[in-house]
Amino acid sequence: MCTPKVSVTMPCYNCESTVGEAIESILGQTCSNLELVAVDDGSADGTAEVLREYAANDPRLKPLFLEHQGVVGAANAAIDAAEGKYIARMDADDIALPERIEKQVELLDVDPETGLTACRVGFGGNREQNGGYAHYVDWINTLIEAEEISLNRFVEFPFANPSIMMRKDLIAEHGPFRDGDFPEDYELILRWLESGVKMRKVDEELLIWNDPPDRLSRNHPKYNVDAFYRIKSEYLFRWLQKHIGPEPKVGIIGSGRTSRKRYQILENMGVDTAFYVDVDPRKVGMLIHGKKVIHRTEIPAAGETFLLSYVASWGARDEIAEFLDGRGYVMGRDYLLVA
Structure with missing residues (x-):
């Protein structure tokens, strides 16, 4: 087998019921010049047997078998074993549509300035039961071009992790996934963007991002809301x-309790507060730690004080951006949405 152009890396842990379909979706890609590095992270079920069975029938599947060490160790082990020029992520419970790899390779080939790409994704869950996650998918699907992704990085993680493809040489330059009390995929994106890596998406739905109840991001403390705010605040402070x-x-x-709690991380790092902004007449005029709460119609002219919006609700976030834009504020120059 010749050296593959793309290495698809897929950590696997206790996923015997889903990994076969995920494998087939990669091996069935229109781009055949690829390898699938599937890392069994010490599974206790039949995952290893499934990998061996598929590998026996297609040499492009390269299975690795590790003692259990977690998703970061498995993901980085796959990267270390990868031979491709481009490294794609994949999860063992998701489905890559047939042209996913081809379209992402095409973007990286055509635009050498782009270091990391992804795509729009389909939500593979129950919208009625998991409306918040579905709204999140809808939001990331609006972020396509590099500037949109960069400016919205402090709202939430702007990608579906298994949709990512990156240049392998950038991993050596900027580092792989890091382990810690934070979401490793979000930290990598923040770190690479801070270093100036350009990121764009293919403006097509090329992956079905499933949402099973045992998804790691639903159950592990490193992926909870507080962990996201800790790591984003670290990078936002430097920004x-x-x-x-x-x-x-x-x-x-x-100026509500939740907003103040999330902002306090930045405050503790040394950010000074000019004022708080609210539309609730019961709060306007109050003092919070000596800082006045003003109505949003009282905000100074654009360019005088940089604003951070910690209002997290989906509709309110868009409305705030529209209001600030109407006052002459420019996102990234005069304000950022950070919740």
């Missing part, structure tokens, strides 16, 4: 220092 100044001072949109 503010670079774009505003070494001792940044900001206005905070949202």
Whole structure:
């Protein structure tokens, strides 16, 4: 077998019921110049047997068998074993549509400045039971071009992780997934964007992102809301220092308890508060730790005070952006949405 152009890396753990369909969706791609590095992370079920069976019938499947060490160890072991110029992520419970790899390779081939790409994804869950996750999928599917992805990185993770494809040489330059009390996929994206890596998506739905009840991001503390805010605040603080100044001072949109709790991480890092902004007449005029709560109609002119919006509800976030844009504010220059 010749050296593959693309290595698809797939951590596997206790997934015997789904991994076969995931494998078939990769081996059935219109781009055949690929290998699938599937890492069994010490599964206790029949996952290893499924991998061996498929590998016996298709040499493009390269299985690895490890003692259990977690998704980061398995993902990085797959990367270490990969031979391709491009590294694609895949999960063992998702489905890649037939042209996924071909379309993403085409984007990276045509645009050498783009270091990481992904695609729009279909939500493979129950929208009525898991409406929040479905809304999240809808949101990431609106972020296609590099500027959109970069400016919205502090809202939430702007990709479906198993839809990602990246240049292998950038892994050596900027580092692979890191392990810690944070979501490793989000941390990698924040780190690479901070380093200037350009990221774009193929504007097509090329992956079915399933949402099983035992999905790791639903059950592990490193993927809970607090963990996301801790890691995003670390990178957001450095972004503010670079774009505003070494001792940044900001206005905070949202004065409720949840907004203040999430902002406090930044405050503890050294960000100074100019004021809070709210539309609730019961809160306007109050003092929070000596800082006044003003109505949003009282915000200063664009360019005077940088604003961070910690209002997290989906409709309110869009409405706030529309309001600020109407006042002459420009996202990234005068404000950011961070919740």
